[in-house]
Amino acid sequence: MVSGVIMYCKKNHEVAPQQERGETMTNLELQKMANEVRKGIVTSVHSAKAGHPGGSLSAADMFTYLYFEEMNIDPANPKWEDRDRFVLSKGHTAPGLYSALANRGYFPVEDLTTLRKIGSYLQGHPCMQETPGVDMSSGSLGQGISAAVGMALAAKLDKKDFRVYTLLGDGEIQEGQVWEASMFAGANKLDNLVVIVDNNGLQIDGKVEDVCSVYPIDAKFEAFNFQAINIDGHNFDEIRAAFKKARETKGKPTAIIMHTVKGKGVSFMEDKAGWHGKAPNDEEYATAMADLDKIAAELEKAGEV
Numbered sequence: 648m649v650s651g652v653i654m655y656c657k658k659n660h661e662v663a664p665q666q667e668r669g670e671t672m673t674n675l676e677l678q679k680m681a682n683e684v685r686k687g688i689v690t691s692v693h694s695a696k697a698g699h700p701g702g703s704l705s706a707a708d709m710f711t712y713l714y715f716e717e718m719n720i721d722p723a724n725p726k727w728e729d730r731d732r733f734v735l736s737k738g739h740t741a742p743g744l745y746s747a748l749a750n751r752g753y754f755p756v757e758d759l760t761t762l763r764k765i766g767s768y769l770q771g772h773p774c775m776q777e778t779p780g781v782d783m784s785s786g787s788l789g790q791g792i793s794a795a796v797g798m799a800l801a802a803k804l805d806k807k808d809f810r811v812y813t814l815l816g817d818g819e820i821q822e823g824q825v826w827e828a829s830m831f832a833g834a835n836k837l838d839n840l841v842v843i844v845d846n847n848g849l850q851i852d853g854k855v856e857d858v859c860s861v862y863p864i865d866a867k868f869e870a871f872n873f874q875a876i877n878i879d880g881h882n883f884d885e886i887r888a889a890f891k892k893a894r895e896t897k898g899k900p901t902a903i904i905m906h907t908v909k910g911k912g913v914s915f916m917e918d919k920a921g922w923h924g925k926a927p928n929d930e931e932y933a934t935a936m937a938d939l940d941k942i943a944a945e946l947e948k949a950g951e952v
Contacts, residue, residue, distance in 0.1 A: 674883040678946055685746075686746075702740040702923065705880070707746075710744060717890050732783075734785060734791045734813040736792045736816075738786035740814075741769075792815060793828040795840060809839070811841070813840075818850030820864070829842070829902075832873070836898050836899055836900075838896060838897050838898055841900070844904045846904050872899050874899050875904060879905070880906055
């Protein structure tokens with residue numbers, strides 16, 4: 648799991664405290680790292696024989712961009728007071744967060760294989776008391792965004808410049824608490840808050856629109872005084888532009904609705920609700936890793952052009 652890509656990024660892309668945000672990685676470098684994050688997701692869930700690969704894979708590009716490009720953080724000092732905060736509101740996709748944190752240098756990549764094991768600090772849902780880099784324990788759907796809103800308000804009250812990011816699932820926003828928190832964020836003009844919705848269109852029981860439609864997502868957030876931005880969640884140019892616009896917007900929070908593919912990168916998992924919360928067996932794991940190795944080879948070839 649420890650590849651040249653991982654070591655390169657650890658050595659050259661760790662953001663020092665108070666360093667200005669800027670473009671430190673090319674799209675190709677981000678794509679390579681996102682592929683490593685996906686390998687970590689598949690490996691950890693396979694090792695645990697349980698977990699949630701589908702939504703972790705759909706959000707892998709966002710996890711990568713947040714931790715390697717967007718957020719002002721210091722892996723050597725996870726509790727740095729002025730760091731940007733991230734709350735994984737859809738806490739069941741912890742394998743994606745853990746893989747990003749490991750590749751970013753918060754803890755060894757090799758520890759991903761301890762996911763859900765007794766005594767491991769990498770449990771099925773994030774725990775801020777045990778896992779370096781986790782800013783809020785989460786798992787009960789709808790609650791993470793409320794914690795993020797509280798953090799953003801605290802920054803305003805304390806006159807701090809840090810920003811707060813939270814990632815929700817599209818099925819999760821069926822929870823009423825999401826909209827109570829959004830109402831509060833909009834009313835208080837929390838322009839240091841970015842709410843990201845992973846709109847892969849699937850939840851555990853099938854299509855989101857069939858279970859309980861949440862559409863239109865953007866108009867709902869706009870009704871609560873949010874700036875709403877729709878993007879392709881697998882396109883780093885669009886991700887980069889959305890965060891730039893969010894930073895430049897004053898007087899209202901931003902909601903980024905990223906349209907993604909559940910299970911992205913693994914051929915037999917893509918756009919399949921059945922892979923919401925199921926681990927691959929040994930044969931499926933081999934196929935998944937072969938898919939991701941193929942992507943890695945294609946990206947290497949692209950870098951040689």
